[in-house]
Amino acid sequence: MSATSWAIDIDRDDITQVNLVEEATTPLAPGQIRVHLDSYAMTANNITYAVFGKPAGLFGNDQGYWDFFTERAAPGRLPVWGFATVTESAADGISVGDRFYGYYPMAENAVLNVGKAGPGGFTDVTPRRTTLPPIYNAYQRIEALPDYRAADHDYWPVFRPLFLTGWLIADQFEDESDYGAGQILIASASSKTAIGLGFSIKQRPEPRPETVGLTSAANVDALADQGIYDRVISYDQIMTLNAATPAALVDMAGNGAVTRVVHSHFGNNLKASIIVGKSHWDAQADGAGLPGPERQGFFAPGRSQKRIADWGGAAFGQKIAESWLAFMDVAPRLTSVDKRSGGDAALAAYREMLSGQADPKKGIVVVP
Numbered sequence: 061m062s063a064t065s066w067a068i069d070i071d072r073d074d075i076t077q078v079n080l081v082e083e084a085t086t087p088l089a090p091g092q093i094r095v096h097l098d099s100y101a102m103t104a105n106n107i108t109y110a111v112f113g114k115p116a117g118l119f120g121n122d123q124g125y126w127d128f129f130t131e132r133a134a135p136g137r138l139p140v141w142g143f144a145t146v147t148e149s150a151a152d153g154i155s156v157g158d159r160f161y162g163y164y165p166m167a168e169n170a171v172l173n174v175g176k177a178g179p180g181g182f183t184d185v186t187p188r189r190t191t192l193p194p195i196y197n198a199y200q201r202i203e204a205l206p207d208y209r210a211a212d213h214d215y216w217p218v219f220r221p222l223f224l225t226g227w228l229i230a231d232q233f234e235d236e237s238d239y240g241a242g243q244i245l246i247a248s249a250s251s252k253t254a255i256g257l258g259f260s261i262k263q264r265p266e267p268r269p270e271t272v273g274l275t276s277a278a279n280v281d282a283l284a285d286q287g288i289y290d291r292v293i294s295y296d297q298i299m300t301l302n303a304a305t306p307a308a309l310v311d312m313a314g315n316g317a318v319t320r321v322v323h324s325h326f327g328n329n330l331k332a333s334i335i336v337g338k339s340h341w342d343a344q345a346d347g348a349g350l351p352g353p354e355r356q357g358f359f360a361p362g363r364s365q366k367r368i369a370d371w372g373g374a375a376f377g378q379k380i381a382e383s384w385l386a387f388m389d390v391a392p393r394l395t396s397v398d399k400r401s402g403g404d405a406a407l408a409a410y411r412e413m414l415s416g417q418a419d420p421k422k423g424i425v426v427v428p
Contacts, residue, residue, distance in 0.1 A: 066403035066428075067167035068410065069135035072126055075110040076414065079135075080407045083167070088150040091185075094171050097164055099399075100142025101217035102409040102424040104251055104313070105225075106166075109139050110414075118359060119192055127188050128196065129165035137165040138410070140426075142217040143202065144170065153177030161208075161216060162199035166406065168428040172199070180204040193361035207381035212388045214397045218423030219252055220384070225360040226256025227383055229310060229336065232363060233261070238269050239332035241308035243301070245322060248312035249273030249292060250283055250420040253336060255394060257310060258288040259387055269308075274298065274318065279420070286394055299325055308332040310358075323350040334358050398422040 064082045071077035088094060112118055113126040113136050129137040146158045151174035160181060164170050175185030181200040189197050202208060208216070233244065244261065246254045250273075258271050273289035277296065284292040293300070298321050301307070306329050309322045314335055323330055330352035368376045398419075400409050406426045412418050 065168035066406075067137065067165065068403070068407055070110060070113070070138055072114055072136045075107075075113070075136075078407065078410060080403050083169075085169070086171075088148060088171065091151050091174055092171055093146050093151050093154050093174055094148040094169060095144035095160070095164070096147050096169050097167065097428045098143045098145055098159070099214070099217060099425050099427050100140040100164060100166070102140065102406075102413050102418075102426055103218065103222060104413065104418075105222055105253065106138055106140060106410075107413055110136070113138075118357075121191060123188070123192055128163065128192060129170070131188070137167065139163055139196070140166050140217075141221045142426075143213075151177060151182075154182065159202045160199040161202060161205065161220075163196045166410070168403065193365070195361045195364050206377065207384050209385075209388065212391075214399075214425050215388060215391050215395075215423070217425060218395065218397065219256070219387070219391055221360075222252040223256035223259075223384060223387055224364075224380065225336065225358075226253045226258070227260045227380065228360050228363040228367070229253075229257050229334070229358055230260035230264075231367065232358070233269075233308070234264065236332075239308050240306050241269050241331045242305045243270045243272055243307045245272045245274055245298075245301075245307055245309045246289070246312070247274045247295075247309065247315065247318050247322075249275045249289060250279050251312045252395070252420075252423070254310075254312045255286075255288050256387070259390070260383060262288065262290070263383065263386065272301065282421070288394070295321070298322060301325065303327070303329055305329070306331050309334065311335045311355075319355070320350060323352045327351045332356070395421060395423045397425050399425045399427055401427045403428070 063085055067081055067083050069079050069081050109125040113124050115122045115124045126136040128139050142164055143161050146156050149156055154174055154177055172184050173186045174182045176183045184197045248254055261271050271289045273292040275283055277294040280292050280294050295318055303326050307326050308331050311319055333353050333355045335355055336358045409424050
C-alpha cells in the first residue's frame with residue numbers, strides 16, 4: 061500500500077478554493093477499515109453538499125455536510141456516492157476485498173468506523189456522524205443489493221442518489237394529492253434529479269398532473285425527445301403556460317429568477333413551491349416578497365425515514381427496487397458515462413461541475 065494517497069480539500073467558507081493534497085497512511089484503530097474508492101460520481105448534487113457544507117439547519121442541529129468526513133478545524137472534504145473496496149480491516153465482520161456502495165469523501169482512500177456489521181453491510185459510527193441522517197451512514201455490500209445488476213454498475217453512483225430523491229419527491233406529491241395541481245413545473249429539467257422525478261410521475265396511472273420540464277432554450281428539443289416529461293419548454297416560455305390551471309413548482313437548482321417568474325405568473329394558483337437543491341450556488345436567491353405559496357425545502361433523508369416508518373424497511377426497499385430497475389432500462393439512452401482517472405482529473409471534474417459547464421447528457425465517474 062502506498063504511504064500516501066490523494067485527497068481534495070475545499071475551503072469551508074469559499075467553495076471555489078480547492079486543493080489536491082497528499083495524505084499519509086496512518087495505522088488503523090480497532091473497529092476501523094481502510095477502503096480504496098473504486099469509482100464515484102461528480103454531479104450537481106455534490107455542489108449542493110458543498111453549498112450546505114456549513115450548518116444551515118438541514119439536519120435539525122448545528123451540523124452540515126462537512127461534518128461527515130472532517131473535523132471542524134480542518135478544510136472541508138466533499139461527500140460523494142460511489143463504490144469502494146476494503147484494503148485493510150481492523151473490524152470484525154469486514155474482510156479485505158469486501159466491496160461496498162455508499163457515501164465517501166472525495167479522496168483516493170478513506171478510513172471508516174464500523175458498527176453493526178452484517179451480511180448486508182455496516183453503519184459508520186464515527187461519533188460526529190451518529191447525529192447526522194442515517195441514510196448517509198449505511199454502507200451496502202454489492203452482493204446484497206437486491207436491485208444491483210453488473211450492467212448498471214457505472215450508473216449507480218451517477219443516478220442512484222439523485223433518482224431516489226426524484227422518486228421521493230414524486231411520492232410526496234402523490235401522498236399530498238399533488239397539492240391540488242394540474243401541472244407540475246420542474247425547473248432544471250435536464251438535471252438527473254429532475255429526470256428521476258419526471259420518470260417516477262410518468263409511471264403513475266392516469267389521471268395525474270401534466271409534467272412540464274423547464275430548461276434552457278438550447279436543451280428543449282433534445283430533452284423533449286427523451287420522453288421523460290409530458291411537455292418541455294424553455295424558461296422564456298413560462299409566461300405562455302395557462303395560469304388558470306393550478307400548478308406546482310419543483311426547483312432543482314435554487315435559481316431565484318426562474319422562481320420569481322413562476323410565482324408572479326401563477327400567483328395564488330401556484331399551490332406548492334418546492335426547492336430541492338442549490339446547484340446554481342451563485343444565483344440570486346430572490347425569494348423575498350414572492351406572490352403565491354411560501355417556498356418549502358425538500359429533504360430526501362427525512363422523507364426516506366418517514367416512508368420507512370410508514371411501510372417498513374423491506375417494503376420501502378422493494379418499491380425503490382422496482383422503480384429503479386425500470387429506470388435502469390432507459391438510463392443508458394438518457395446519459396452516457398464519462399470516466400475520469402486520478403486526482404488531477406477529480407479536481408478538474410469538481411471545478412467543471414462548480415462552474416456549471418458540465419454536460420448534463422453525461423455522467424461524470426471518477427476512478428481514483
